[in-house]
Amino acid sequence: MGFNGLTDGEAERLALLMEEMGEAQQAIGKILRHGYRSFDPTKRNGPSNRDALVRELGDVQAAMLLLFARRDVSADAVHERAHEKIGKVRKYMHHQDDKETCRPSEKAK
Numbered sequence: 001m002g003f004n005g006l007t008d009g010e011a012e013r014l015a016l017l018m019e020e021m022g023e024a025q026q027a028i029g030k031i032l033r034h035g036y037r038s039f040d041p042t043k044r045n046g047p048s049n050r051d052a053l054v055r056e057l058g059d060v061q062a063a064m065l066l067l068f069a070r071r072d073v074s075a076d077a078v079h080e081r082a083h084e085k086i087g088k089v090r091k092y093m094h095h096q097d098d099k100e101t102c103r104p105s106e107k108a109k
């Protein structure tokens with residue numbers, strides 16, 4: 001156990017989550033600069049920016065599932081916070097035509 005009180009397993013799971021979040025940020029940056037349908041011209045048959053984002057969001061979700069599985073953080077608490085956030089942020093979003101998409105769903109609970 002290191003200075004921060006983390007086990008090697010806890011540190012490894014956080015490192016994976018941080019790494020995957022960085023990769024997701026990079027994919028989002030490509031989409032903001034070049035669009036969803038664009039792709040890396042240096043890679044033959046490479047994925048579109050949309051496909052790259054799907055992949056990286058899946059990787060982030062996988063890393064989150066590892067934290068949940070080992071009870072590093074509570075999946076229920078994260079889920080609850082996600083609903084709370086949607087409720088708070090929707091009134092500050094300016095370009096969401098369908099307000100229903102920003103409404104917390106009862107079904108998702």
Ligand SMILES: [Mg+2]
Pocket residue numbers: 020023055056059
């Ligand atoms: Mg990744």
